[in-house]
Amino acid sequence: MAELTITFEAVWASAIQVERAIREADNPLAKLCVTVLSEQVQQLERLLPKLADEGAALEVGKREISIVYHDDELIDSYFRSWLRHLKWSEDPFEPEAERLLTVLEEMKSNLKEAARLLEDRFGYDAVKYVIPFFYMPIHH
C-alpha cells in the first residue's frame, strides 16, 4: 500500500493547502469549499494510518475513501463556481484562485491514480460502490 499511501498523502497536502488559503473567504461558495475540504482532510487523516497496513482489506478504509472522493467531486464543482464568481466580481483574489485550481486539478489526478491502484488491488467489483465512476480508469 506504499504507493497508495504516497498518493493519498499528496491529496491530503493539496487539500490542506487549498483549505488554508481560502478559509477566510466569506462568499457562501467559498464557505462550502472550506467545509468540504475540512471534511476531506479529516477523512484523509483517518485513512492514512489504515493504509499503512499492507494487508488491510478495502473494508477497513472504505468509508473514508468514499467520502474523500465524493468530497472531491463537490470541491471541483463549488470551486469552479466560486472562481466564476471571483471573475464576475473582479475580485483581487482571482489570480490566486486560478492557481489553487491547478492544485485541485493535481489532487484529482492523484485521486484518479489512487483509484487505479485500488482497482488493481481489490478488483472493480469491490470498488464499484466506493469510488465514483468518473475517477476509475476507462474500460473499453
Place this chain on the structure above:
Amino acid sequence: MSWIDERVDMNVYTQGEVDRWVYSTCNICSVGCGCQIAVKNDKIVGIRGNANHPINRGRLGPKGENQWYANNSTDRLLTPLIRNASGELEPATWDDAMSLIVRKTKETLQQKGANSVAIYSTGQGHLEDYYTIGKIGRAGLHTHLLDANTRLCTATTEFCLLQSFGADGTPASYDDVDETDVLMLFGHNLAETGTVLFERVMQRKKRTGKPYLIVVDPRLTPTAKEADLHLQLYPGTNVPLLNGLIRMIVKSGHIDESFIQNHTIGFNKMLASVEEWTPEKCANVTGIPIEQLETASAALGQTSKLVTTTLQGTFQSADATTACVAINNLHLIRGLIGKPGCGPLHMAGQPSSSANRTVGGVGTYPAHRNPQNPKHLQEMARLWNVEERTLPAGPEKGIEDQISMIERGEIGLFWNIGTNPLVSLPNRPRVKKALESVFVVVQDPFLTETSAVADVVLPAALWGEKEGTMENADRTINLLRKAVDPPEGVKSDFEILLDFARRMDFRDKDGRPLIGYSTPEQCFEEWKSVSRGRPCDMSGITYEKLERHNGLRWPVTEERPLGTPRLYSDLRFHTKADDAQSYTKDQFTGRPLTPSEYAELKPDGRAILHPTRYSPPPEMPTAAYPFWLTTGRLVWHWHTRTKTARSPYLQAIAPNAYVEINVEDAEDLSLVPGELVRIASPRGWIEVPAKIGTTVQKGLIFVPFHYGSWNGRQAANELTADFVDPLSKQPTFKQSACRIEKIRHSHTLTMGDTLQTVADHYRIRLEDLIKANRLSADHAVQVGQTLDIPVSAANVTLPAYMPYLNQV
C-alpha cells in the same frame, strides 16, 4: 370536495364539424388537465377540456387551449438535417442522420469511455420515452450522463423528498388541496403557472371561505393579490423565513410530540439549526414585519389541516433543497402528513417531469432505486437481463456539471431531446461556447435557438401525434392517445430511440435485443414489472384503465386498484436502507452519505428531520450591480415559446420581453413607462422596455425568460448566474445581480426649440420627456440646455388572465 361543476373550455378552428375527438392530456404545465383533441380530415383543428376528468372537469388554461396551433405550423421540421462542411444545415435522410449519430457515439465511447455520451431530455415527453432513455443510457451506453431540463424546474422536488422520506413521490395531492384549511403557496405563482388548479382553489374559497391562503413571494403576483397573507420576503431568504416560522411554532408548543417521537429522527439537530432565528432576526433578514410572521406562525401552527406547495420560487432559489426540506420538517413536526387535507405538495414544472424522475430517465435508477445500493442494481440487472457489473453505480451528473465536462473535453456527444438549452439554461454565453465545442444532436419539432449549435437535427413528433403516458405534479398518470400521424418524414421520440438502440445493437446478456418492445404500450407493460413492489408501483395500471378512469394516481396495485390519493397514510416512510432510493446527502454540502453513515442514523422507516442551515445566494447586489434580478414565467407563454409563439393569439398578447421595475426605482432613475433600457449583469446584457409598477419590490427587477431569439437581445439567461443548489444541482435562476442602464440620446436645445417640438421630433410623449429630465411642467427651457431623450417608450400592456373571477 373538488369541483362542483364542469365547464368545457374549447378552442377549435375548422370549417364544418369535427370528425372525431381523441382522448388526451394537456402537454403544457404540470397540473395534468384532461382534454380531447379535435380532428378533421386527419388534421388537428382544436382542443376541448375533458368534462369527466377529475383534475379539471373540462377546464383548460390559455396555453393549453392554444397548444395545438404548433402542430400545423408551417415551419415544422420535416426532414433530418446535417451540418455540412460550410457550416450549414442541409436536409439528409433518416438513414444518413442516424448512421452519423451511431458512428459518432461509437467513436466517442471508444476514445473517451462510457461517460462521454450525454442525453439531455425534457419534462414534456412521455413516460415511455424516458424509460427507454434510462434503459439505453444505463444498460446500453453505461453512462451517468442522463439529465433533462427537469433539472431546471423540478430536481429539487426529488431531492427534498429523498432527504425527508426516503423516496420520490409528493406526499399530498390535489384531493388534499380540496380539503385543507390552510394552503401555503411557497414560491408558487399558481395563478399564472397552473391556472386551472388555481381556479379550483379559488372556486372553493369563494364558496366556503377555505382555504386560508398564505403566499410567499418577493413579487406581488396575481396569486399574491388573492392571498389572505402575502409574505413578500427579500430575495434569497426562503430558509430564514422557514427557520423563523418553525422556531416560533416550536416555542409556542404547536408540535405533535408523539408524532415526532414515533415517526421521525433528527429533531434535536433540526431544532438547534433554527434556534438563532428569533422573530427579530427573521424579520430583519427577510424584510417581513414581525406581526406578519406571528400571523403566519399562528396559522401554520394552529391549523389541523395544512398543505404546502412549492415551485420555482423555491426550487430556483439559493438553498432550494434546504427550503423544501424545511417545509417537510414543518409538516413532520406538526404531524400534518398522510391524512386528508395535509402534506407537502412539491410541484413539478412541466407536464411530465415527474415521469422522467420516476422511470429513471434522469437521476436515480427506475422505480426509485438507489444507484449506490448493490441490491437495487442487482434487481435492475435481473429485470433487464444484463450483468450487474455493467450497470453504472453512483449518482448522475446534472447539466451544469455536464457543461463543465464539455469544457474540459470529457464529453464527445450531447444528445438534446425536446428542450432548448440555449434559451433555458443560465449564463447563456457560457453554454453556447461549450455546446459549440461538442457534437450536438438536436431532436425537436422545430429549428429552435439550440439548433444553431447542432451537428444533426432530427424532426420529432408533437403532442397528439404519438401515444403514451405522462405523470403530472400529484402522481397522476394520464394517457395521451395518438390523434393524427405526424407529418411525413417526422418520427416520434420513442421511434427514434428504438432505432438508435437497434443500430447500436444493444443486447442483453443472452444476446437478445436490449429493447424488446416496439410500441409505447408494450414499453409501459415492461415498466410496470420494473415498478412492482417499489414506492411508485404501477402494476395495476393499463392504458385502458387510464382512459376509463381518467388518470390514476400511483401507487396503483391489486390492493389499491384505483390509485392512492396520498402517501404515508400508514406513517411508514421509505427510509429503511434496502428500501430507500437514496442514502441521503449532507444537508449543507450535498455530499452523498455512505451506506454505513446512513445505517448509523437508523431511520428504519421513520421520516428524517434535517438541520436547515442558511447559506445566502453567492451573488448579491453590489455597488456596480445594485439590483436583484429574478426571472420567471408569464401566464401567456410556455418556457422558450417553441409551441406558444406559434399560437397567433398568445404571441399577439405577449410578443416581447420586458423588465418589471418598481415605481420608486423608476422614479429614482427618472425612467418613463415603456422606456427601452439595458439590463446588464456580469455575464451580459439585454435591452427591453420597462414595465413600471408595484409587482416587484424596490431593489428587485423581473424579466420573463421566454424570449431567447438570436434576433435581438431579450434573453433573460444572458444575465443569469449558473450557480446550483448543493443537493439538487438545480440552477439558482432567481438570484443574480444586475444594473439598469438608460439608453438615451442627447439633444442640445437650439433657438426655437420647445419641449413639445423636441418631443414631436423624437416621437415621444411630452410627459415622458418631462419625466425623463425631471422637469416641472412649466419648466422654461433654455438654448444650450441638454435634454435626455429616451430611445423609445412603448408601453408594455399585458392583460391579466383571470376568467375564474367571473365564474366563481
